[in-house]
Amino acid sequence: MSENCAIVVAGGKGRRMGKAINKLFLELNNKPILAHTLEAFENNKNIDSIILVAGKEELEYCKKEIVLPYSFKKVKKIVPGGEDRRDSVLNGLKAVTDCDIVIIHDGARPFIDARIxxxxINYAKIYGASACGVQPKDTIKIKSHSGFSKGTLNRSELFCVQTPQCFRLELILKAHEDVAGKNISVTDDTSVAEMCGNKVFLYDGSYDNIKITTPDDLLLGEKILKHFSIDNID
Incomplete structure (x- = not known):
């Protein structure tokens, strides 16, 4: 029987939030953002286990203030993050055992639903790698260094990538190990996979699946939460 493991990355400082604490510990509807995110995977029947990657100084806090109070039984390990997101994901991947598919997700995206x-998971089983996202609503321009428009991109060919990003474990683990220690800038795991010659299937995410980064996102998150519900049985 195949196993699916979610790696929730929660080690970022979130400086753009302008708060003294990790933005994931801020509350939406009297519950920490990170708890909302973990709940989505805890309640999903397709997820067998969860690895939480947190800042080294926040491991105990995550355990005592998030995992235990909210009874997240699927969280099997809380592991320390690295110097950057890429290192943190690799630490999470190395902690995975008995798993076929890994689902890598930003802790700051609490509005992930069962369908996504x-x-x-299904697309990763077929293609080896998949990521959700949405088409941009705005016209996207190429801006020159002098501030002028250099051209307009074809919006129908553009895709705003979100998480979760799902992979066969051996594929993404090898890709991360291959780029580890190299001076390569990447912002997500699809980039790591593609650098090693893997193709990533892109599928529909949701405009509600926002990443909470700024104070304005908190306000938007409160509005989304009013009509957002997680299907506990799907």
Whole structure:
């Protein structure tokens, strides 16, 4: 029987939030953002286990203030993050055992629904790698260094990538190990996979699946939460 493991990355400082604490510990509807995110995977029947990657100084806090109070039984390990997101994900991957598919997700995206998780897993089983996202609503311009427009991109060919990003474990682990220690700048795991010659299937995410980064995102998150619900049985 195949196993699916979610790696939730929660080690970022979130400086753009302008708060003294990790933004993931801020509350939406009297519950920490990170708890909302973990709940989505805890309640999903397709997820067998969760690895939480947190800042080294926040491991105990995550355990005592997030995992235990909210009874997240699927969180099997809380592991320390690295110097950057890429290192943190690799630490999480190395902690995974008995798993076929890994679902890598930003802790700052609490509005992930069951359909997106299930689709990601299914596509990763077929193609080896998948990521959800949405088409941009705005016209995208190429801006020159002098501030002038250099051209307009074809919006129908553009894709705003979100998480979760789902992979066969051996594929993404090898890719991360291959680029580890190299001076390569990447912002997500699809980039790591593609650098090693892997193709990533892109599928529909949701405009509600926002990443909470700024104070304005907190306000938007409160509005989304009013109509957002997680299907506990799907």
């Amino acid at each position: 998780i299930e689709d990601g």
